[in-house]
Structures are given as C-alpha cells and as structure tokens.
Amino acid sequence: xxxxxxxxxxxxxxxxxxxxxxxxxxxxxxxxxxxxxxxxxxxxxxxxxxxxxxxxxxxxxxxxxxxxxxxxxxxxxxxxxxxxxxxxxxxxxxxxxxxxxxxxxxxxxxxxxxxxxxxxxxxxxxxxxxxxxxxxxxxxxxxxxxxxxxxxxxxxxxxxxxxxxxxxxxxxxxxxxxxxxxxxxxxxxxxxxxxxxxxxxxxxxxxxxxxxxxxxxxxxxxxxxxxxxxxxxxxxxxxxxxxxxxxxxxxxxxxxxxxxxxxxxxxxxxxxxxxxxxxxxxxxxxxxxxxxxxxxxxxxxxxxxxxxxxxxxxxxxxxxxxxxxxxxxxxxxxxxxxxxxxxxxxxxxxxxxxxxxxxxxxxxxxxxxxxxxxxxxxxxxxxx
Amino acid sequence: xxxxxxxxxxxxxxxxxxxxxxxxxxxxxxxxxxxxxxxxxxxxxxxxxxxxxxxxxxxxxxxxxxxxxxxxxxxxxxxxxxxxxxxxxxxxxxxxxxxxxxxxxxxxxxxxxxxxxxxxxxxxxxxxxxxxxxxxxxxxxxxxxxxxxxxxxxxxxxxxxxxxxxxxxxxxxxxxxxxxxxxxxxxxxxxxxxxxxxxxxxxxxxxxxxxxxxxxxxxxxxxxxxxxxxxxxxxxxx
Numbered sequence: 001x002x003x004x005x006x007x008x009x010x011x012x013x014x015x016x017x018x019x020x021x022x023x024x025x026x027x028x029x030x031x032x033x034x035x036x037x038x039x040x041x042x043x044x045x046x047x048x049x050x051x052x053x054x055x056x057x058x059x060x061x062x063x064x065x066x067x068x069x070x071x072x073x074x075x076x077x078x079x080x081x082x083x084x085x086x087x088x089x090x091x092x093x094x095x096x097x098x099x100x101x102x103x104x105x106x107x108x109x110x111x112x113x114x115x116x117x118x119x120x121x122x123x124x125x126x127x128x129x130x131x132x133x134x135x136x137x138x139x140x141x142x143x144x145x146x147x148x149x150x151x152x153x154x155x156x157x158x159x160x161x162x163x164x165x166x167x168x169x170x171x172x173x174x175x176x177x178x179x180x181x182x183x184x185x186x187x188x189x190x191x192x193x194x195x196x197x198x199x200x201x202x203x204x205x206x207x208x209x210x211x212x213x214x215x216x217x218x219x220x221x222x223x224x225x226x227x228x229x230x231x232x233x234x235x236x237x238x239x240x241x242x243x244x245x246x247x248x249x250x251x252x253x254x255x256x257x258x259x260x261x262x263x264x265x266x267x268x269x270x271x272x273x274x275x276x277x278x279x280x281x282x283x284x285x286x287x288x289x290x291x292x293x294x295x296x297x298x299x300x301x302x303x304x305x306x307x308x309x310x311x312x313x314x315x316x317x318x319x320x321x322x323x324x325x326x327x328x329x330x331x332x333x334x335x336x337x338x339x340x341x342x343x344x345x346x347x348x349x350x351x352x353x354x355x356x357x358x359x360x361x362x363x364x365x366x367x368x369x370x371x372x373x374x375x376x377x378x379x380x381x382x383x384x
Numbered sequence: 385x386x387x388x389x390x391x392x393x394x395x396x397x398x399x400x401x402x403x404x405x406x407x408x409x410x411x412x413x414x415x416x417x418x419x420x421x422x423x424x425x426x427x428x429x430x431x432x433x434x435x436x437x438x439x440x441x442x443x444x445x446x447x448x449x450x451x452x453x454x455x456x457x458x459x460x461x462x463x464x465x466x467x468x469x470x471x472x473x474x475x476x477x478x479x480x481x482x483x484x485x486x487x488x489x490x491x492x493x494x495x496x497x498x499x500x501x502x503x504x505x506x507x508x509x510x511x512x513x514x515x516x517x518x519x520x521x522x523x524x525x526x527x528x529x530x531x532x533x534x535x536x537x538x539x540x541x542x543x544x545x546x547x548x549x550x551x552x553x554x555x556x557x558x559x560x561x562x563x564x565x566x567x568x569x570x571x572x573x574x575x576x577x578x579x580x581x582x583x584x585x586x587x588x589x590x591x592x593x594x595x596x597x598x599x600x601x602x603x604x605x606x607x608x609x610x611x612x613x614x615x616x617x618x619x620x621x622x
Contacts, residue, residue: 026434026443027419028588029519128582138522138563140582187393188400233407234517234526236434236441238398260436260519268395271446293451296396300446 054122063106079112223248416593
C-alpha cells in the first residue's frame with residue numbers, strides 16, 4: 001500500500017529520484033544511473049531503517065521546496081544545502097520527524113554538491129528494468145523519466161502506524177571541502193601512455209570543469225599524451241574510469257556514463273572515492289594518487305562497516321532542541337542542555353555582551369518555549 | 385585456442401577480460417560463449433557483464449568476491465568452453481521497408497556501390513548479420529557481415545534526429561536505431577518492430593551473439609499492419 005507523501009512546490013536545479021542503480025542491462029546499452037553519491041544514499045536509508053537501495057530524492061546544488069502531505073519521518077544526507085523545515089534550520093545525518101503540512105526547503109550551499117532525502121520505506125515509483133533510478137537522457141525510470149517539477153506528487157510505501165516508536169538514528173556528519181585526494185588504480189589501457197603521461201596525471205592538480213554532469217566530469221589541467229592512438233575498439237566503461245580522448249583532456253565516467261566507449265582509459269577511481277567526486281563542485285581541485293587493489297578493497301569493506309556505525313536516540317532527546325538566535329539570526333542548534341554552556345566559546349571575539357533569544361520545546365507537550373539568555377564574555381586586557 | 389586469458393585492471397570492482405585487439409567474428413563468438421558460460425554459472429558477487437567486440441567488462445561486488453578468485457573461475461570456464469552447453473544463438477527476422485521516405489540515403493549507397501536500389505536491397509537482405517556488441521543507445525546492435533560493396537562512409541553532417549527503427553550503414557558496419565537519437569549513419573530503410581520496450585519483462589528482442597536477418601516489406605500498408613500488431617502484442621505483455 002502506498003500513500004501520497006510530498007508535493008513538490010519548486011523543483012530546484014536538478015532534483016531526481018535515484019536508488020543504487022539499474023543493473024543487468026548494460027549489455028543492452030542501458031546505463032546504470034542511480035545516486036551519484038551511493039554512500040550518502042545508503043546512509044539516508046539506514047537512518048530510517050529502510051532497505052539499503054530504497055529510492056530517494058537526489059538534489060543538486062539548488063534544492064527543491066517540498067510540502068509534506070502526511071506525518072512521517074525523513075532523513076537528509078550528503079551536501080549541506082542549509083535545509084530548513086518551516087523556516088527553521090534542521091539537522092542532517094539523522095532521522096527527522098515531520099508533521100503533515102510541514103515545508104522543507106533548502107537555502108545556501110555550504111558544503112558538497114548533492115543531497116539525498118530518504119522517506120520511510122522509500123519512494124514508490126514504478127520499477128523500470130528492476131530500478132527506480134531516473135535515467136535522464138533516456139527519459140526512463142524515476143518520476144516520468146524526468147527531473148521533479150512543481151506540482152509533482154510523490155508516493156512512499158506505507159509503513160506500520162507506529163511511526164512514533166521508530167528508532168531514531170544519527171551518524172557523525174561527513175564534510176567534503178574543495179580539495180579532494182582521489183585514489184586510482186591504473187588500467188585498463190595504461191599501456192597506451194608513456195611513463196611521462198602517468199606522472200603528469202599523478203603530479204598535477206586538476207580542477208573540475210563546468211562541462212560536468214551525471215554522465216561524467218571533464219577536467220581542466222595538463223593534457224595527457226598517448227604513445228600512439230587514443231582510440232580502441234569500443235569496450236565496456238567501468239564506473240569511475242578516467243578516459244583520455246585524442247585532445248588529452250581527462251573525462252571521468254560517472255553514474256549516467258554510456259555503457260561502452262572507444263577511447264583509452266588510463267585509470268579507474270577506487271569505489272570509496274566516488275563519493276568525494278559526487279560531492280565535488282566545478283572548480284574543485286583533484287589530486288590523484290595510486291593505491292593497490294588490496295588497499296582499495298579494504299576501504300570498501302570498512303565503508304560497509306561504517307554503515308552500521310549509527311547511534312540510536314529517542315524521540316524525547318529530539319524534543320530538547322535549543323535554537324540560539326543572535327539579533328534574530330539562528331546561529332546554533334544545541335540538542336542537549338549541557339552543550340548550552342558551550343555557546344560562549346562559539347561567539348565571535350568582538351562580542352562582549354549579547355542578549356540571546358533561545359527557544360526550546362518542552363518535552364512531550366509539543367509547545368515551544370522562548371527565553372533569553374544573557375551571555376557576558378570577560379573583556380581581556382588586549383581588547384581594552 | 386589460447387589457454388590463458390588476458391586480464392586488464394579496471395578498478396576495485398571491475399575487471400576486463402581481453403581476448404584480442406581486432407574486430408574478428410571468431411573472436412566475437414568466443415566473447416559471446418564465455419559471457420553466456422559465466423552468466424550460466426551465476427557466480428555470487430558478479431553483478432553484470434558487458435561484452436563487446438573483443439573483451440568483457442565484469443562488474444562485481446568486492447564485499448563478496450575477490451579479483452584472484454574471479455580470475456581463477458574465468459580461466460577454468462575458458463578452458464572448458466568447448467564442453468560447455470550454451471544456448472544456441474537465435475536468428476531474429478527484422479522486416480524492413482527499404483528506400484523511399486524511410487530510407488532517404490539508399491540512393492547514395494546505391495550510387496556509391498554502382499548498383500541499383502533494387503540490387504542494394506537484394507544484396508543487403510541476402511546476408512545474415514551477427515550482433516557483435518550492443519551499445520551507444522539502448523539496444524543499438526553493432527552488426528558484422530555487411531557485403532563489401534555496400535560499405536559507405538558516414539554522412540558528412542550527422543542528422544540531429546534519426547527515427548526509431550531506422551536501418552543504417554557506416555563504413556563496413558550496419559545497425560538499427562532502437563530509439564530516436566542523433567546519428568550519422570546512411571539510412572536505407574526502417575523496421576516497424578519495436579527494438580526497445582522499457583516496460584516489458586523482456587525489454588529487448590535480441591542479445592549479443594544473436595543473428596539478424598532483414599526481410600523486405602513490400603509497402604507502407606504492410607509496414608503499418610506490422611506496427612499495429614506490435615502495439616497489440618505490447619499491450620498484452622504489460
């Protein structure tokens with residue numbers, strides 16, 4: 001059974017439905033698609049105790065505006081695009097309780113490139129070739145094969161009515177930054193390049209160009225020369241392959257990559273670093289280094305363990321949230337009272353005395369309680 | 385037969401088996417046989433295979449299976465390929481309306497081959513074409529076996545849009561466009577068959593290694609009859 005869960009009020013830049021990907025049809029020319037940042041999608045699902053491959057919403061740089069049509073839980077992971085519920089900053093990397101009528105929107109991009117919203121039991125759209133992922137170029141899968149637009153109403157699978165007894169979970173937030181150490185394994189066609197070209201790749205800084213999308217990222221940086229030809233007889237394209245066409249400009253093949261291609265591939269990015277790429281913006285710096293397959297495999301296994309590293313917390317904890325405002329601007333959310341005293345340290349140095357409006361929910365009552373705290377910071381001799 | 389496979393490194397969750405560096409029918413049959421023999425074995429951890437002209441890309445889950453183990457399994461399967469009981473390739477008939485508005489480039493192909501249009505159709509439909517690879521767009525078959533005389537260079541300026549079902553020639557390759565897409569191949573005809581039906585249980589009507597046999601449709605009436613029947617079949621399947 002399914003229920004309407006959200007209405008899209010504004011689609012944002014590129015908001016699509018994705019799961020872990022469409023497998024088994026690449027030999028017929030169908031790209032895998034799926035979340036660009038599989039790790040964040042899996043974490044988002046794990047936060048709601050969903051099947052790991054449940055369909056989520058993938059958001060790109062500019063988030064959508066979403067109205068909830070039922071009481072439910074969601075989770076938001078990946079890039080920090082300042083998510084707000086009913087105009088109040090909301091936490092990422094944890095389960096969030098939602099009331100019917102709540103409005104979720106996203107403001108400025110603070111870190112990363114793509115966010116994921118998971119819904120209890122996952123979004124219900126028709127499976128096309130075993131997957132709910134949107135393949136944009138093929139107009140296939142997801143919601144009508146396209147990005148989400150205002151007016152779209154999405155369903156999610158119905159879970160039991162004991163939503164309120166759900167185990168709430170949280171993870172340590174991940175941060176991405178703008179410089180990314182990317183580890184690679186040479187091959188499949190590294191023998192088409194002279195040693196100088198390999199060292200160019202490993203010793204240069206590359207930046208992600210504006211010609212980058214879900215199919216692949218074109219890089220800016222020193223060109224990479226072939227020994228002879230850049231062409232091969234077309235063969236399969238691995239996820240994360242670094243393809244070098246005749247002009248020597250590297251292209252990294254990503255989620256919506258064509259299944260086959262006729263250009264040499266100098267190296268392949270390790271699976272664990274594909275998350276960094278999915279969260280890298282045009283202009284971000286990439287530095288490549290080589291690691292062994294054994295090391296890369298260990299990283300894959302520790303990533304699987306990381307998925308089990310969530311902490312559980314109860315609804316009650318969630319109610320003791322302090323929103324700290326200074327001059328009307330929300331500066332901090334503190335989710336336990338002890339940390340409230342830490343606020344002093346977080347005020348910027350010129351602040352000597354400030355009146356702070358704080359807000360808390362009284363546990364179980366559902367009411368908000370506003371109060372003011374006076375924080376006085378001792379003037380140091382230097383400042384006088 | 386070579387006893388050792390050539391493996392190429394392709395990251396931590398992919399591996400390439402390369403059987404050669406040329407486009408060769410015999411090589412491609414081996415690719416096809418090895419692919420079905422691996423698929424038949426349903427090895428835990430193998431996610432999917434992408435066979436192409438002369439190599440196979442294997443995508444696997446490194447949490448389940450390791451590269452050394454995969455290499456051993458594949459080498460064993462390759463050695464025993466002769467004894468493997470593999471499904472026989474199918475021959476799929478593709479009814480095609482040649483020339484006219486559905487085959488706007490057939491005149492150019494005919495002039496290039498110094499043949500009449502009728503001769504082009506008869507030479508083209510006389511051959512059987514094995515599918516060496518599927519790619520480019522969903523379900524696009526790369527076919528081998530074009531008669532040398534029909535080999536024609538690509539269009540100087542590719543079309544921005546080629547209709548689904550269009551049958552084309554590019555140098556010594558031939559193929560069918562399953563979905564609307566840009567394309568630079570010389571279009572000689574069109575089939576009313578649907579090559580890609582994403583909502584069907586089996587979205588594609590052929591596989592790598594299968595053979596294509598083109599037959600000539602007489603006129604537009606026959607073309608639209610077949611088209612109508614296709615739609616009926618599809619409705620029933622969904």
